[in-house]
Amino acid sequence: MIKIRRSLTAFAGALLVSSLVAAQGTYPTKPLHFVVPFAPGGESDIVARQVANKLAVLRGYTVIVDNFPGAGGNLGAEKAMKEPADGYTFLVISGAYAANAAVNKSAFDPIAAIQPVIQFSTQPSVLIANLKYKTVGELVDKARKSPGHLNFGTAGIGSLGHLSNENFALVTGVSMNHIPYKGTSNAVTDLAGGQIDMMFAGVTGARALAKGGKIRMLAVTSPKRLQVLPDVPTLVESGIAYESSLWHGLVASKDVPPSIIEKINADLNAALRDPDLVSKFNAELLSPVGGTPDRFKEVITTELDRLQRIVKAANVKPQ
Template sequence: MTITRRSLVVLACTATWCASSAYAQTSSKYPTKPVKFIVPFAPGGGTDAMARHIAQKLNEKHGYTLVIENKAGVGGNLGAEAALREPADGYTFLVISSSYAVNAVLNKPSFDPLTGIEPVIQFTREPVVLAVGASTPYTTVAELVAAAKNTPDKVAFGSSGNGGLSHLAAEYFNALSGIKITHVPYKGTGAALMDLAGGQIQMLMAGNTSFMPLAKAGKVRVLAVGAPQRLPTLPNVPTFAEAGLPQFRADIWHGLVAAKGTPPEIVAKMNADINAVLQSPEVQTRLRQDDVTPAGGPPQPFAETIRSDIERWRTVVKQSNIKID
């Protein structure tokens, strides 16, 4: 049989039509059974709350039956490894937060944190802020840095735990400021917040929403926010750039990934459906009330966020010689 140019064109068009037809059929039928979101942390935390909120809206807007499964341990790696061992059929997803990038550096997961996943979508981003106790005399970042240089034994910073995001963010701030102050690790941000308000530690870095109740009560003082612009809820608090540290950048974010090899049409559908959720007025209003920014968009920018965070924290860990047990 002679293969002509015309027959090749027909064959190519047929293949393209078949691929697009398969794409349409798969995406239109999906999901045909419950979809599972694995949250690698205990119930009740920020990542769990975000996952449940997105799941509820997917159920309401798009008819999903979504199941949340919590698998805590090893800083999030236990749940991540469990999720990525599941079949890459689009029925199991992993909800991750910015600590995913920290764990990639410190806890060395059994999978490649960049090439072993299919990024789906970033849900949100929230700036990391620096706060001091209201009983301290510091009203600016410059005053805090000067005190840390002159009397380093009188300034200590707390964190949610050794090797956590709040620990690394503070070490990043210390390195950029040229200071070295004592680290006091806690078992969670809540305990560190109480000691910050009580005067046992002088500085803490965490997400903006963690500080708002105590800031409104006058028990802590926020000195800088890690966002490009000032926050609507803290209009008098400068950004780190305004405070003299334009290099500082740290966000708390949440998002969704899948196992490598998950069908691209399912990734595309999940991305589109969650984008619709994030763009709804109800969700936008609820998040922005807490100065949390809905992210959304295609998968690739989220992949770049993960990559850049891993690079940043790898540098901080190396410079500060951070080790965990």
């Protein structure tokens, strides 16, 4: 009788394990959706599509990248958070997510309502200026000698670029004018034309413009010089105590089952270690990151805290 009970217990345990494995094996049964809250062609879109393609190759996933631009990323974020928490809709976020949350009132709690999945990448930004400036020192001297005459451009009020420039002004103690545009490309056009003096931008796009002789890269925001830009100093080297980085990653609704988050995190870590994806990222001057959901949550909360301090110190008002 004891042997029979033990056999039945062992059988039941094996059946339970098999059922769990089978249940896990059924996910995903339909395409995943990566919601990008910006227009196609931007860095968030590029990163999302490269990761989605690699998941398809490595794990056979079908991932649809949905672009929902508007309100500085808020429209796409709100849409993603309203979808069923079944593990099929994810939101691609960047530092712009934290900037929005620091400046504007969101329709949901930017930390409590989400479940971080993984950080995709990191990249320094670069201070760019029109060609009349050769160094950061020249730029700052102009701002100090003519308070309120230096113009910086951004993709809009409350954008990450806006807060980066406000931080630069706080650190250097200068007074500058904010010229908001409807998108980064419009600001860069005026920068090249001399209508504005400076702005912060991603390294990839800035390098292309600098090679074309349209703008000048004055300093990168990384702790050390970049190997691909050995002649561009850091802001710290230029005498400015300023470091920051741009990043991208993936989050889900807080109600998505932990088992799904764990599986997606593991599969994405494998994708981010793949030599082909690493090469594609490096071509965009991006560094793959990976890691745990908790590590990415720390990145998001730290960035939000940093930007909230800038917003308060610079007295940045919501749109």
